[in-house]
Amino acid sequence: MAQDSIQLDSQGRLKHFLTTEHLPRSLLTAILDNAERFTVVGDRAVKKVPLLRGKTVVNLFFEPSTRTRTTFELAAKRLSADVMNLNIEASAAKKGESLADTLRTLEAMQTDMFVVRHHESGAPEFIARQVGPEVSVINAGDGRHAHPTQAMLDMFTIRRYKRDFTQLKVAIVGDVAHSRVARSEIHALKTLGVPEIRVVGPKTLLPRGIEALGVDVHHSLETGLAGVDVVMMLRLQQERMQSALLPSGHEYFHTFGLTPARLKRAKPDAIVMHPGPINRGVEIDSAVADGKQSVILQQVTHGIAVRMAVMSMAMGTAAQAS
């Protein structure tokens, strides 16, 4: 894929954010550093900066989402942009033509940025190739492909608690096969220099050939969590259990649910993350989700700052193209 060329402008600055893949470490670090500056804004009397005043952001959601859409909306508002939320029915698989038509209409409204969630992999890139040079596109999750801002807020959270990526052992646990979050996390962790990345889950939920990404495969939590610094849980989607891939939520919890006893395998100061929404008693025990090592709610707060960073960097680059 030629996404590295479409994501960056001629000077190597972020223009669209579609995937964490193929981006240099310096750019991922710049996103984290900028996010660090934006976290301060949330603690002030006026939780707003005038950076994107007069810009229009359209949240274009072809798939339902509460947390991602609201944090993108809040991020845009804290940057003083005007935001529109469009939830487009994900009824039939949208054809390229109809998507292009929707887009032309929205562009005619002088939109500066599209934040796109779509059930089909590659839809945000398709949109990025259609829009004018002064418009930016941010991927808010596409099919099984990527969810780059989620991955970056996870990286931000890891850096806040663990500082040095190059000393870490990280386990990604659960339904890796269907997870765009897992893919984006693996690429970001690799680029930021994490030496040991493990994927942990039943055979049916780990994609074949995932070792090629440079990760270690574990089929038991007991070995998978041994000595890790970070446990990144994935959400188990209920529809997987209706297919033949899994017997039941209860049974899954029995073998792959993160319980306090299993978490003891990890380092005593290991942090537990989850992109949400969590399924208590399916992939994670309430005692862990609400426990001392859980940073799940901090992830949500960090998500706002990280999205502010990505939006302002991309829009700053795009503004100069006009």
Next chain:
Amino acid sequence: MHELEQLDVDTLIADIAARLKKRIAEQNLSNPALVGIRTGGVWLAQRLQKKLKLAGPIGELNIAFYRDDFSRIGMHPTVEPSALPFDVNDRHLLLVDDILYTGRTIRAAMNEIFDYGRPRSISLVVLIDRGGRELPIDASVYGARVTLAPGQHVKLLGPDPLRLEIGATKS
């Protein structure tokens, strides 16, 4: 007017401290707080804090999110974030910067301060006033006023020692 080459930073800071002390007394600025604009203004604020023996932490502003040239040059390279580790409401603030030129940085800094609260007053303290204002902003206290030749620029280097660099503007 001073000759730029003759300026000594330590002498200027001593002069500023004396004038500022006088202003604080005359205007009855009780319990004032120093707020430096990164990075040069923070270095100066730290020096003034010692000289004036003011209590409490100093504030530090990074005005990158308030600049008026975002659409022309995009996001600025990262420096440390803003930190105002005290309640600005009803405080007398001493806003400190190294070089006062167009006034746009000061405009941005004041906008940012008001997003933290409503100060009682703001005094502007600068090391060098080099003229060239594009906004109705003036220093309450300054070290020296200088005139630069076309294409000349002046910059404060530091933090230890603080010194002025005079050179040609990069095009």
